[in-house]
Amino acid sequence: MTQIVHITDVDQRPMTDAGIAVDLRGGVLSIGNFDGVHLGHQHLLKQTRRLADQLSGPAIACLFHPHPIKILRPQSVPVRLTTIERRAELMQPLGIDYLLVCQTTAELLSLTAETFFQRLILQNLKVAGLVEGANFCFGKARAGDTDLLRQLSLQNQLECQIVPLQTSGDQTISSSKIRNWIEAGDIESPIQLADYRHVISGRVVTGDQRGRSIGFPTANLGDIDVLIPPAGVYAGSASIGEKRYAAAIHLGPSPTFQSGQQGKVEVHVIGYSGDLYGSQLQVELRSKLRDVISFADQRALIDQLNQDVSAAQQLWLSEQKPQ
Template sequence: MQLVRGLHNLRPRHRGCVATIGNFDGVHRGHQAILARLRERAAELGVPSCVVIFEPQPREFFAPGQAPARLTRLREKLSLLAEQGVDLVLCLAFNRRLRELSAAEFVHAALVEGLGVRHLEVGDDFRFGCDRAGDFNFLLKAGAMEGFSVEAATTIEVGGERVSSSRLRQVLAAGDLPLAEALLGRPFALTGRVVHGQKLGRQLGAPTANVQLKRRNTPLSGVFVVSVELDGKQYPGVANIGMRPSVQSDGKPHLEVHLLEFNGDLYGRLVRVTFHRKLRDEQRFASLGALKSAIDADISAARSYWRTSSSFTSQD
């Protein structure tokens, strides 16, 4: 899969494709249905498939302090799109200049001149352009004039409700990991690099890997049974994600993982943390002794989970 950052980096070889546009935060089953149709249409026309995304996501640009929690950072999103067989990702910087483009200007600059789109696959509720003036009907008319077809993506439902990034955030915030897995088509996971932390876990007898989140807020919080992928191997663990109310906080969310069966140096390593079961909410403890007792209970609960789980086999 090729990544192109900005319209100015498009080349003649990128013209002529089947495209879709959106945030694709989470790359959930609704997104996957769009991407499956994208692949089909690309194969029919004999052209590459292209996904147009924005960084930052528009709501992060307009109200960074109030934007919804990211389900996937850019690195994670690109990896998931590659797994879905996407040929090209055009990542556009969402800034004041892009925000002020009219719907017609965006279509001309990005879809016609930039990508030479042959077919466009979007949701029927898709809005774009300055003041969100462009919609599906606008695209139909633009396509008829510029020579590309437009198709509305099929809505995917789970449990009688539409699969969406907003619904997924609600489900994760509630700690309903089985439903989140049903919406995603895979267990929810976060990827990050292990960095140095306060090393309080060592003092409490439970050393932890401090996984860099690079997020203002997280879609879930609390203590969870997790597994950690490192160099293609899976290790059982228990993790706390949130604001760490029992220690001095820096106002940022943290992900701290204690591996049950691993001895080694993780600093600087890129790991993937998959969430399997919520054990409890984050809570503030009056003393380090009380915190240690809670951590010991969490580790015991995680060990019990892995002893009885048939879905995991530790790899040394």
């Protein structure tokens, strides 16, 4: 399992949540945001694992939290695709041993590229190697680039590998591109082009229970801190414990019942009848089925919900078949 460790400044030793110091010396480090751990990130992290094996050290991914833009331009901070915990979960099969979360501060962002390299990479982490993407920048005002990174690494006898950016067709794969797709309600392009599956997780809270009254009980999610796609009905799956179920997910208002709550997330877990109140539910979106519309009466709504559930279940079953 990829272990999450933290530092609150560039000179602090990495610590677990329990306050136990972790020795990362001799590791191979890749610094980035890694929001989504998409195909481009995966390529970078696999190379980090390979170099770590060659140098007999741990493979380390490092990100800064909160996003530096939150301090530099708080009005422009992007909504994240994935929580830090989800990123660690996605990094585990790639062979990353540690996800190092550095607390972003004004002091950190004021460090020159050379000082940042000296204090974090050399003195604190004492890494043996670095793996970065071709667009990597570091230090104050992002003044350090891959040429400087190579130069500093050579001066200090560190292995340094620069990995080309990954593309799909004529498009560079990036978290921003994925975010644009999802904000447009396009769930399938990230899956097909970037190997990214959008997951919404939240705590199940009490809803108005209208779904239960018409035979379609839903789990209403709260405390969501990742990007929510636009209003619509989506097919996907829900994880409950170690088991996954097909799911039909309704995002946004319910005009038939005059509910105008824009950020509402309702999940109908197909084939599950237990009590989920208070639990954390992880929902993976796979495809948008339709827009949110108003129905003339309850019978028309039920007919459409039956079609939605059937479509979600058929998609789920098709994905369970061996390829």
